[in-house]
Amino acid sequence: MRIGELAERTGTSRRLLRYYEEQGLLVPDRSANGYREYDDTLVDQVVRIRGLLAAGVPTKIIRQILPCLTEREIVQFSGTTEPILTALERERDQMSERIEFLTRNRDAITGYITAVKSQSRTGY
DNA sequence: ATTCTTACA
């Protein structure tokens, strides 16, 4: 499929798809006319890349584990080298920290909301 | 009609 279809099927702008390619996150084929040609399996690939990006994983890491998340949702252990594994563990820990950070702030906001509501009940 | 690259806001 060409970029337009992939954009629709992944909910990603064409601009961003080209940018991902520029960052080495996507490697589409090129047809004779110069148009990018994307394999069907890349639909899931893009969705997963976006998920990692949304989770705060840097493109550098994503690029490293790219061969691991190629095709299916099953990981390809063959391409998982020692340094990549180390990078992933560090990434996981940072993710945990972000989760805790978000949890604290969510609770703080909940507390604020509760306070505001109880005040509005009491009057202005 | 659709995509491509380059470049600017």
Added chain:
DNA sequence: TGTAAGCA
């Protein structure tokens, strides 16, 4: 990232 220009 969006958008515009000028091609193919």
